[in-house]
Amino acid sequence: MSPLVESFVRHFGEMGSRWGINRTVGQMYAYIVLADEPVNADELAAELRVSRSNVSMGLKELQSWNLVRLKHIPGDRKDYFVAPEDVWEIASTLINERRKREIDPTLTVMRELLMDTPSSAADRHAQNRIKEMYQLIEMLTQWSAEMQKLSPKQISRMLKLGAGVSKLLG
Amino acid sequence: MSPLVESFVRHFGEMGSRWGINRTVGQMYAYIVLADEPVNADELAAELRVSRSNVSMGLKELQSWNLVRLKHIPGDRKDYFVAPEDVWEIASTLINERRKREIDPTLTVMRELLMDTPSSAADRHAQNRIKEMYQLIEMLTQWSAEMQKLSPKQISRMLKLGAGVSKLLG
DNA sequence: TCGTTATTTCAGAAATTACTGAAAATTAAG
DNA sequence: CTTAATTTTCAGTAATTTCTGAAATAACGA
Incomplete structure (x- = not known):
């Protein structure tokens, strides 16, 4: 692993651990994303100096997040993995998966709590706050x-426009 | 704590632990956000059944995130805490703090790596990927x-417009 | 089928993170 | 200044998460 790749991998390991992802899985993904060809489990274990079994579990997690795709190489029995070419697709997947796992269940809980009959003034206040959060989320x-x-191109254009749209709307 | 508040607090404890925040701190914040009056440390310790010292550490963390404000009550020596009234302000604070702690350092690392002279074809490919991510972020x-x-009202309007702006731009 | 290669599972060990109680520090009132 | 109330610190412990090696399972070709 070149120093350049190593720095990036290290940093994403640290960052990953601030999110739900653990350090090794973060490093694995960083490595796969930067690689210019499909990566197999043995390579990850060797480069990141972790056990083969740890890599196996990490890959399962990355697959469950739809962040990597399995890619077979003709004449090679090993499993190889790649990340999507398009960084927008990666971001999009991350957003969707987090929504599925975190936002949706949260909205469900909130919706249920909003159906309950409040049993006090405090409860009524709490429901109000929950409602505000619900609507925001x-x-x-x-x-x-x-x-x-929208296409990545269109999204780019919109984002670049930013708050400018506000004026455009008058 | 009413069943309504307890459900919410429980859920946010679980959710918090999927993000960088630990369960107890998540519960503490959920409790403070829903409360209809300022909350003190003893109340949190009693309601959440955790030690007073744990609450103290949790409150320090919430303060470092600017998610709670200290509020004194005349004639009472205890420290009381409140969350912002406006949910947009809470969201905004969360975004800003995460940016400061996670995004900015990441962009800095990436910027540095983009300055390096690539030492191979693989490095050149890696730099390209980093560049794409950099620009996206x-x-x-x-x-x-x-x-x-913008004001919360204006933001609302824009978000509700959503992809509709795209047509507006032709 | 058998033998070889590759992957997964999982119980226990290691590492990390969270929590507690006791003591220290701070704060404010008298 | 003294005392009492409150908050913070921190070393040790508990709980949780991550990681490993060994064994099991699966996949494939001969």
């Missing part, structure tokens, strides 16, 4: 879903 | 910064 979620229907 | 960051300058 739902709005952001719907916006992001709509954006994802 | 920067674009999203700038967009979010611009949006935050």
